[in-house]
Amino acid sequence: MTGIVKVKRYQGILLMALFACVIAGEAYAGNLYRYTNSRGFVVLDDRLPPEYVSNGYEVLSKSGRLIKVVPAHVDKPEVDAETQEKVDGERQREDKYILASYGSLEDIQQTGARKKKSLEREIQIVERNLADTRAQRVEERARAANYQRSGRPVPDLVKDVLAQLEEEENKAIPLLESRRQEQADMKAQYERYEARFVELTGDDAEASSTSPETASEPEG
Numbered sequence: 001m002t003g004i005v006k007v008k009r010y011q012g013i014l015l016m017a018l019f020a021c022v023i024a025g026e027a028y029a030g031n032l033y034r035y036t037n038s039r040g041f042v043v044l045d046d047r048l049p050p051e052y053v054s055n056g057y058e059v060l061s062k063s064g065r066l067i068k069v070v071p072a073h074v075d076k077p078e079v080d081a082e083t084q085e086k087v088d089g090e091r092q093r094e095d096k097y098i099l100a101s102y103g104s105l106e107d108i109q110q111t112g113a114r115k116k117k118s119l120e121r122e123i124q125i126v127e128r129n130l131a132d133t134r135a136q137r138v139e140e141r142a143r144a145a146n147y148q149r150s151g152r153p154v155p156d157l158v159k160d161v162l163a164q165l166e167e168e169e170n171k172a173i174p175l176l177e178s179r180r181q182e183q184a185d186m187k188a189q190y191e192r193y194e195a196r197f198v199e200l201t202g203d204d205a206e207a208s209s210t211s212p213e214t215a216s217e218p219e220g
Helices: 002-027 050-055 081-101 105-149 156-201
Strands: 032-036 042-045 057-060 066-070
Touching: 032 050, 050 057, 066 156, 081 156, 105 156
Parallel strands: none
Antiparallel strands: 032 042, 032 057, 057 066
């Protein structure tokens, strides 16, 4: 009798696992999966081979819209209750912000696009200023070299200009790197907002056009 009970229990577990797989398959029916295969190539397909599930993948709609990001499975270190409570609180605040600030996926995309354009303009300005500064440094260095070739001392004015241009370049480089990092972070942030909106509402189509409440955007 004990053997029969164990077999039945094992069959029950298998049925539950199979049922979960069917439900998951129905939830994302008609969608696409983006994952990295064993050769390191990114693959976009309408099915996800089981051997790649633990490596993490993305679920996209047929139109290419990002729906869900499933991270790679890793053994997470134990987190103390206080840290976990903080993480949960941050997630709840972000969820509240998303639902209060956006009425549809289109709202999130439009807001992200506006911020992207604004940041791109800032980056272009910094890039142009950096290019101009470097061009001026080339000219001033050539001028200083002409003085040296002729056996004359480089005027203090030329030295001062070179020093000023070098200082401007040294300031522009980290500023440009910072803006580019901000651009990457913002892209990831709005992709996260889109995916989380779908998870919270279960709707990846345009929602109601009712203006949502305004809320303070959470940091990060």
